[in-house]
Amino acid sequence: MNYARILILLLFIASALGYLTASAIQAVQIKTGKRVTKFPQMLLYISKPLMMPLLLILYLLIAERAHHFIIAALLFGFLGDTLLLKGDKKTFFMAGLVSFLLGHIAYTYGFLSTPAFIDKLSPSLLFFVSPYVITGLLIYRALYPGLGSMKIPTAIYMSAILIMSLSSLLRFLYIKDPRSLLPLIGSILFITSDTALAMDKFRAVRTAKASSGANSHTRLTTILKSIFKDSSYVLAQVLIVSGFTSIS
Numbered sequence: 373m374n375y376a377r378i379l380i381l382l383l384f385i386a387s388a389l390g391y392l393t394a395s396a397i398q399a400v401q402i403k404t405g406k407r408v409t410k411f412p413q414m415l416l417y418i419s420k421p422l423m424m425p426l427l428l429i430l431y432l433l434i435a436e437r438a439h440h441f442i443i444a445a446l447l448f449g450f451l452g453d454t455l456l457l458k459g460d461k462k463t464f465f466m467a468g469l470v471s472f473l474l475g476h477i478a479y480t481y482g483f484l485s486t487p488a489f490i491d492k493l494s495p496s497l498l499f500f501v502s503p504y505v506i507t508g509l510l511i512y513r514a515l516y517p518g519l520g521s522m523k524i525p526t527a528i529y530m531s532a533i534l535i536m537s538l539s540s541l542l543r544f545l546y547i548k549d550p551r552s553l554l555p556l557i558g559s560i561l562f563i564t565s566d567t568a569l570a571m572d573k574f575r576a577v578r579t580a581k582a583s584s585g586a587n588s589h590t591r592l593t594t595i596l597k598s599i600f601k602d603s604s605y606v607l608a609q610v611l612i613v614s615g616f617t618s619i620s
Contacts (some may be wrong), residue, residue: 378435384426388606391421399598400591427473435617441482442616448475473529478535483539500541504534511567518574531535533563550613558611565604
């Protein structure tokens with residue numbers, strides 16, 4: 373039994389649960405117009421930056437051969453997570469966005485670097501591109517009224533994450549290995565999480581000013597939305613990494 377793996381796994385689970393808990397509490401406090409208290413803020417500042425380094429350590433302990441693009445993507449994820457703790461400030465948000473953009477590029481490079489993969493691509497590629505283009509356009513259309521000066525950065529980021537997911541799909545179709553399905557599912561969850569985040573931040577259609585008298589249904593809905601958004605992100609990273617891991 374490898375106790376180091378178990379310890380890092382437990383620490384990762386603890387940090388992920390701490391992140392989900394703190395994020396949900398903060399979301400409810402903001403939604404109900406209350407001041408964000410110190411406990412969830414401190415928990416978030418501790419737990420969120422720990423997740424990707426712990427996942428990276430776990431990956432290095434488990435993988436028979438460490439892939440440099442996985443290491444790079446997780447390091448960019450760590451940087452993005454840390455910067456987005458101050459995501460209400462545009463400079464930090466932009467820096468976090470660039471970090472995750474670089475992470476998606478690293479993943480895309482990894483997905484497309486399978487030997488002889490590029491040579492096997494055919495005109496049928498267009499069949500698989502179309503759903504991603506349509507999805508991207510629909511999401512961008514929903515976000516557009518609230519993007520302001522972020523129109524071009526958002527378009528670039530969306531293109532990168534959709535290309536990343538498309539490359540994972542093509543890799544899955546080429547390799548035909550059940551494990552290659554994990555990064556594909558992870559990439560879709562990444563799109564889901566980032567879309568939910570963008571809708572919260574940019575969507576122009578807003579509800580009336582939050583009221584401290586929000587009912588229990590509103591609180592529950594806010595908690596569930598927060599957990600869905602954040603757990604999708606964590607699970608996305610885990611599944612992508614797991615697709616390149618063999619437990620020995």
